[in-house]
Amino acid sequence: MDIIWDSLISILSFSPVLVIASLGGLLSQRVGIYNIGMEGIMAFGGISGILAFLIFPSVWMSLAFGLLGGAVFGVLLYALAERLRLDQIVVGFGIWFLAEGAAGAIYMLFPKFQIPSRLDPVLFSLDPVFYLSLALVVGFTFLLSKTVEGVKVKAVGNNPRIADIAGINVGRTRFVYVTAGSALVGLAGSYLAANILQGFTYQMVAGYGWIAFALVILGGWKISTVFVSAIFFGGMIGLATRLQVWGVQLLPPEFMVVIPHIGVIVAIVLTRLVGKRAAMPTALGKPYIRED
Amino acid sequence: MVLTTLGIFILCIVISAVVASLSLNRGLLDVLNYYLVSTVFSPAGILSVLRRTTYLLIIGLGLAIAIKCSMGNIGAEGQMAIGALTTAGICVFLNLPPIVLIVMAFALSLLFGGLWASIAGFLKTKWGIDEMIITVMQNFIALSLLLYLAGGPWKAPFALVEITPYINPDTQFPYLAYPLNTVFLIAVALVPVIYFFINKTQLGSELKAVGYNKAVSFSVGINVNKIIVLSMFLSGAICALAGTSVVVGEFFYVERGITASYGFFGIIVALLVDAKPELMPVSALLVAIVLSGGTALTVLGAPARLGEAIMGFLFIGVAARKILTRRA
Numbered sequence: 362m363d364i365i366w367d368s369l370i371s372i373l374s375f376s377p378v379l380v381i382a383s384l385g386g387l388l389s390q391r392v393g394i395y396n397i398g399m400e401g402i403m404a405f406g407g408i409s410g411i412l413a414f415l416i417f418p419s420v421w422m423s424l425a426f427g428l429l430g431g432a433v434f435g436v437l438l439y440a441l442a443e444r445l446r447l448d449q450i451v452v453g454f455g456i457w458f459l460a461e462g463a464a465g466a467i468y469m470l471f472p473k474f475q476i477p478s479r480l481d482p483v484l485f486s487l488d489p490v491f492y493l494s495l496a497l498v499v500g501f502t503f504l505l506s507k508t509v510e511g512v513k514v515k516a517v518g519n520n521p522r523i524a525d526i527a528g529i530n531v532g533r534t535r536f537v538y539v540t541a542g543s544a545l546v547g548l549a550g551s552y553l554a555a556n557i558l559q560g561f562t563y564q565m566v567a568g569y570g571w572i573a574f575a576l577v578i579l580g581g582w583k584i585s586t587v588f589v590s591a592i593f594f595g596g597m598i599g600l601a602t603r604l605q606v607w608g609v610q611l612l613p614p615e616f617m618v619v620i621p622h623i624g625v626i627v628a629i630v631l632t633r634l635v636g637k638r639a640a641m642p643t644a645l646g647k648p649y650i651r652e653d
Numbered sequence: 654m655v656l657t658t659l660g661i662f663i664l665c666i667v668i669s670a671v672v673a674s675l676s677l678n679r680g681l682l683d684v685l686n687y688y689l690v691s692t693v694f695s696p697a698g699i700l701s702v703l704r705r706t707t708y709l710l711i712i713g714l715g716l717a718i719a720i721k722c723s724m725g726n727i728g729a730e731g732q733m734a735i736g737a738l739t740t741a742g743i744c745v746f747l748n749l750p751p752i753v754l755i756v757m758a759f760a761l762s763l764l765f766g767g768l769w770a771s772i773a774g775f776l777k778t779k780w781g782i783d784e785m786i787i788t789v790m791q792n793f794i795a796l797s798l799l800l801y802l803a804g805g806p807w808k809a810p811f812a813l814v815e816i817t818p819y820i821n822p823d824t825q826f827p828y829l830a831y832p833l834n835t836v837f838l839i840a841v842a843l844v845p846v847i848y849f850f851i852n853k854t855q856l857g858s859e860l861k862a863v864g865y866n867k868a869v870s871f872s873v874g875i876n877v878n879k880i881i882v883l884s885m886f887l888s889g890a891i892c893a894l895a896g897t898s899v900v901v902g903e904f905f906y907v908e909r910g911i912t913a914s915y916g917f918f919g920i921i922v923a924l925l926v927d928a929k930p931e932l933m934p935v936s937a938l939l940v941a942i943v944l945s946g947g948t949a950l951t952v953l954g955a956p957a958r959l960g961e962a963i964m965g966f967l968f969i970g971v972a973a974r975k976i977l978t979r980r981a
Binding site for chain 2: 401441445446447448450451452454455456457458459460461462463464465466467468469470563567568571572574575578613615616618619622623625626629630633634
């Protein structure tokens with residue numbers, strides 16, 4: 362029994378990375394802005410977290426600075442994509458390389474460093490961030506589906522002109538959700554670096570940012586389905602890591618690493634086969650240009 | 654537009670020099686001088702810039718085909734890896750006359766790179782699945798396939814890292830002047846070929862028509878789905894040639910990191926000149942200068958990922974160019 366319990370916990374322990382990152386990507390896309398640079402923002406969140414730990418030795422401070430580091434790129438993304446109306450895909454690539462390059466450059470400035478402690482588990486041997494990720498999911502589900510705020514977000518993401526006419530501040534709504542979303546992506550990166558890997562490496566993010574990006578689309582822009590897929594794929598990554606620790610070799614390790622990447626493709630194809638059309642925010646990818 | 658573009662490049666070079674001069678505690682002019690000497694003001698610098706231009710140019714040309722058809726192929730990195738693996742598989746392990754090996758390597762790289770990329774085209778036409786997500790995931794899959802083969806079944810005897818044995822010496826292309834290899838000429842020769850294909854052939858104009866307006870293309874009798882898959886096939890095939898070239902013209906084996914993000918930086922090469930093949934030698938050259946300069950600064954002791962961060966600036970600069978020109 363113990364071993365089953367233990368492995369279930371270790372499988373779940375990776376899931377906050379994908380749950381939080383994909384929620385961040387979803388928030389940004391729901392108001393109409395693609396965050397293509399998630400991969401890089403996670404790396405930057407990771408290095409922010411490690412840097413924070415060097416100054417204030419606490420994993421909580423790491424997480425806070427990861428949030429902050431992510432928010433910086435959220436502001437940049439908002440400014441470039443919405444205010445300057447630049448192509449979101451190209452800008453997204455720019456942010457990806459900028460953030461990843463900056464993370465790598467900062468990493469060089471201080472000696473390689475391992476964080477000595479992890480967050481203490483609070484319940485069922487899972488750490489507080491796991492429960493925080495659940496709380497975020499529940500909180501944002503409530504916010505987006507049961508409150509006036511949710512109606513606002515829906516209007517801004519689907520028809521910013523109507524939203525504007527109805528008196529909603531489109532720019533401010535987009536700013537808030539893009540920044541908050543990007544901050545969550547940074548948080549996911551700092552949790553990955555500070556609490557799971559307990560250190561930063563260049564290849565740390567390993568495509569998780571892109572997987573989170575794909576999960577938003579796989580989950581059809583709905584928090585509940587994005588969450589379920591994030592738990593599923595997070596569990597897959599956790600399981601693969603666990604099997605490696607146990608020395609179980611189902612496949613060569615290079616293939617274990619890309620199972621989630623293949624899985625995402627398969628899952629997206631399967632959802633299309635089932636034929637469910639997702640409710641993509643109709644203004645996604647387009648800056649709002651006010652006609653005065 | 655031309656001035657803005659050059660301005661962006663000069664800005665990128667200045668930013669890298671400023672960051673390097675701050676982190677190395679050396680004078681800005683000193684660093685700038687070093688930057689220019691190690692890229693354009695010395696024979697060795699020029700040759701090394703042209704070496705990088707080779708792969709950037711091939712990738713840019715490959716991506717142009719997809720872009721003209723409005724397909725977002727961001728899987729060039731993986732397609733390049735497929736080309737490199739195909740080449741190594743043939744030129745390391747097959748015991749045939751060198752000319753046969755080379756022809757096979759090029760032909761099969763084209764074929765496998767094309768098939769690999771057309772998966773995304775197929776999924777797009779069949780179920781409307783976004784090609785960018787598929788191609789970006791394929792990058793990770795192709796690169797891990799490379800690590801698996803180079804570190805497992807294809808690993809060089811006694812090697813400690815992921816690396817294959819050398820390819821047959823008779824299939825190694827000669828140098829024009831070290832480190833510039835004759836594969837550079839292949840990249841240059843490809844420019845008129847892709848230009849002709851896009852602008853002067855029936856297939857090329859159908860491709861552009863589909864990229865411009867699918868509904869109208871369909872109504873004039875173009876097989877839209879076929880063209881979309883074909884555009885991805887051709888795009889992936891050409892991008893795979895970058896992998897073939899890097900194996901037969903530079904490394905002579907396959908190892909981790911052989912694709913060196915050329916597949917991503919090639920996107921800037923294509924976007925800078927609106928995917929016009931005839932202008933791509935210039936944009937490939939500019940991007941190669943920034944890459945070479947970044948590497949040179951790193952050798953000097955500047956942060957290792959400086960070049961990558963500068964590429965980020967470059968992407969944003971490309972996107973910003975339109976409004977910069979509008980306001981000028």
